[in-house]
Amino acid sequence: MSFTVPPNLEAEIDELITHYPVKRSASLMLLHAVQEHFGYISQEAVEWIAKKLGLQPINVYELVTFYPMFRQQPVGKYQIKVCRTLSCALGGSHELYKHFCTKLGLDPHQHGLQTTKDGKFSVEFVECLAGCGMAPVMMCNEDFYENVSTAKADEIVSQCK
Amino acid sequence: MPQEFKLILKHADEPGYTPDIECYLRHGGYEALKKALAMKPIELPDGKTKSPQEQIRDDVKLSGLRGRGGAGFSAGLKWSFVDRKSGKPIYLICNADESEPGTFKDRQIIHKDPHQLIEGMIISCFANDVHLAYIYIRGEMPKGAKLLNQALAEARAKGFLGKNILGTGYDLEIYVHRGAGAYICGEETGLIESLEGKRAYPRIKPPYFPAVLGLYMCPTIVNNVETLCHVKHIVTMGGAEYAKLGTPNNTGTRIVSLSGHVKRPGYYEIEVGKVTLGELINHPNFGGGLRDGRKLKAIIPGGSSSKVLKAGEKFKLKRKVDGKDVEVETDVLDLPYDFDSLMQAGTMSGSSAIIVMDDSVDIVEALANLSEFYAHESCGQCTPCREGSLWMSKALHRLTHGRGRKNDADYLEKIANNIPGGRTICAFGEACSWPVQSFVAKFRDEFIAKGAADEERNKQAAPAKEKNLAAVH
Numbered sequence: 105m106s107f108t109v110p111p112n113l114e115a116e117i118d119e120l121i122t123h124y125p126v127k128r129s130a131s132l133m134l135l136h137a138v139q140e141h142f143g144y145i146s147q148e149a150v151e152w153i154a155k156k157l158g159l160q161p162i163n164v165y166e167l168v169t170f171y172p173m174f175r176q177q178p179v180g181k182y183q184i185k186v187c188r189t190l191s192c193a194l195g196g197s198h199e200l201y202k203h204f205c206t207k208l209g210l211d212p213h214q215h216g217l218q219t220t221k222d223g224k225f226s227v228e229f230v231e232c233l234a235g236c237g238m239a240p241v242m243m244c245n246e247d248f249y250e251n252v253s254t255a256k257a258d259e260i261v262s263q264c265k
Numbered sequence: 266m267p268q269e270f271k272l273i274l275k276h277a278d279e280p281g282y283t284p285d286i287e288c289y290l291r292h293g294g295y296e297a298l299k300k301a302l303a304m305k306p307i308e309l310p311d312g313k314t315k316s317p318q319e320q321i322r323d324d325v326k327l328s329g330l331r332g333r334g335g336a337g338f339s340a341g342l343k344w345s346f347v348d349r350k351s352g353k354p355i356y357l358i359c360n361a362d363e364s365e366p367g368t369f370k371d372r373q374i375i376h377k378d379p380h381q382l383i384e385g386m387i388i389s390c391f392a393n394d395v396h397l398a399y400i401y402i403r404g405e406m407p408k409g410a411k412l413l414n415q416a417l418a419e420a421r422a423k424g425f426l427g428k429n430i431l432g433t434g435y436d437l438e439i440y441v442h443r444g445a446g447a448y449i450c451g452e453e454t455g456l457i458e459s460l461e462g463k464r465a466y467p468r469i470k471p472p473y474f475p476a477v478l479g480l481y482m483c484p485t486i487v488n489n490v491e492t493l494c495h496v497k498h499i500v501t502m503g504g505a506e507y508a509k510l511g512t513p514n515n516t517g518t519r520i521v522s523l524s525g526h527v528k529r530p531g532y533y534e535i536e537v538g539k540v541t542l543g544e545l546i547n548h549p550n551f552g553g554g555l556r557d558g559r560k561l562k563a564i565i566p567g568g569s570s571s572k573v574l575k576a577g578e579k580f581k582l583k584r585k586v587d588g589k590d591v592e593v594e595t596d597v598l599d600l601p602y603d604f605d606s607l608m609q610a611g612t613m614s615g616s617s618a619i620i621v622m623d624d625s626v627d628i629v630e631a632l633a634n635l636s637e638f639y640a641h642e643s644c645g646q647c648t649p650c651r652e653g654s655l656w657m658s659k660a661l662h663r664l665t666h667g668r669g670r671k672n673d674a675d676y677l678e679k680i681a682n683n684i685p686g687g688r689t690i691c692a693f694g695e696a697c698s699w700p701v702q703s704f705v706a707k708f709r710d711e712f713i714a715k716g717a718a719d720e721e722r723n724k725q726a727a728p729a730k731e732k733n734l735a736a737v738h
Contacts, residue, residue, distance in 0.1 A: 123440040123442075124440075125397070125481065126461065126462075126481060128461060128462035128463075129442075129460060129461055129462045130462065131462035131463075132442065132443060132444070132445055132459065132462065133442065133443060135445070136404070136443055136445070157462075163462075163463075166464055167445075167462070167463075167464065170447065170464040170465070170644075171404070171444075171445035171446055171447050172445070172446035172447065173404045173405070173445040173446035174445055185405075188634075188637075188638075189366040189569070189634065189635075189638050190366055190367070190525075190565075190569060190620060190631060190634045190635055190638075191366065191367055191524035191525055191620055193631075193634050194524075194525050194526060194620075194622065194626065194631075195524075230405070230446070231364075231366075231446075231448065231638050231641055231642065232364055232365070232366040232367075232368075232448075232569075232638070233405055234363045234364060234368060234369045234371070234372050234403070234405070234406075235369050235372065236366065236367050236368070236369050236522060236524035236525075236530075236618065236620070237369055237522055237523060237524045237530040237531045237532060238369075238530070238531075239524060239530070243405065246407045246408060247408075248408065
């Protein structure tokens, strides 16, 4: 599969690089930009970014494997991240996570990210999302939701077209 | 009556208050910056002059401002360590990687009043001769990053940022840099590595003190979001006036994140030390008490890394009575919520995040939850932390899944005691051990009872299987 970066994305990337006196600093921002466009970071993307920044591919690949937000495989169109950490757990995040899994036909006991067969939803537990006073909290792609009851969860899912 | 004191969040939650620059300007925004930039050098009695930059830095020192990120270190002192003679550029980084479990205060500032942070940053940069600064925001706040970028563009358009700010000849550029989900980036040297485009492996100190060898091996200041906002108010009020807020050595206000089993969880800004832990939990102006019919069991007072406090615990607090130092026995709920009192109680106010747990909580489950967090977030650089945090999490997983042992409390304690204390590069070693040490020490009976019950049951059910489980250790 060929990897082509469209001109507008490349222009955005070139602009990002100007923010730093040392090009390598732009690595995370470039990975974000590429992942937002392609949905995940492929081997070709790693090589492309490395070339762009004058680095070895390993310098970029080691970031993809270190930072939890970067993906090496495609994920669902809607990525549901439920907070797992203490305050949200006290506020019912386990029930919320199970609810999403059951509703979307996923295994609530399986560890790690799961994607529905149609590729529409991914569900995973993530660590503290900094919304502890409004527990349980979650994200659906870029949107952040507070005090998510199972009824609210159903509503969020129904809004994903 | 204990009540909120809103300095940072004065406008954020007012109806109709929006995060754009016009709204900020209508509320007196960027006046502190104008004041700072218009300051004149002062002639000192010895014939020397004191530059406006030095005046601001001295004012921050005078204000007694302590870092709001977690360590509570004097902000003025931190700035005074900056190597200004190296000839290298000085950088400033705003640590907006808010990820200490329990903490959600910076989120409020970033999303509701981004210009306040930017104004505080510009003043701090001016005071420290910084011309390039970054806001390192956690990856899970994409909207916050967008809002900040928009706010920065607005500030640039109004001449508060960029070349020749307000015609003074001072140049500054600020960029937003996004993290990607790693808790360790909140540690300042890890953050710097991450900003350099590397894995966020914290650097060893000495020699890599950011004030001397920080970003690109140049002098660097790393301050928390809330800390930088306070700088704006220190310039507005004057350091001496600011220092009247709060209590001695614990000056100013703080935004407390309150979560867990209270009726009114949320964020509350208080004068430091003027409100007690008990008032924060029980007073109708704050947490409003526990859920009906429930009793208090435990409090995590300063983010998940701080040592847990048990309901009913008593501490000897040093107090000044008639000019004399005396020790006063203080109940956990009567601890003034400040840096020093909590330190005297053997814990810390950390990132000022309180997690309240009532008697419905299985304390072993709660610790297992936190330990899983630390095992996931250890960067993996130092063996005691990488392995130790995972061992503790595995043992607690066993203990919460019916495969515990009577001696698990000792086992957990042994690991937790062998991670911190200079065996690791950064304080994550402490952060992952403190919860385990304190939970096990204070709720030992529950750990032993759970382990013993499992052991007994498993011995009767399948003695052979129990032997195999030894391999888990």
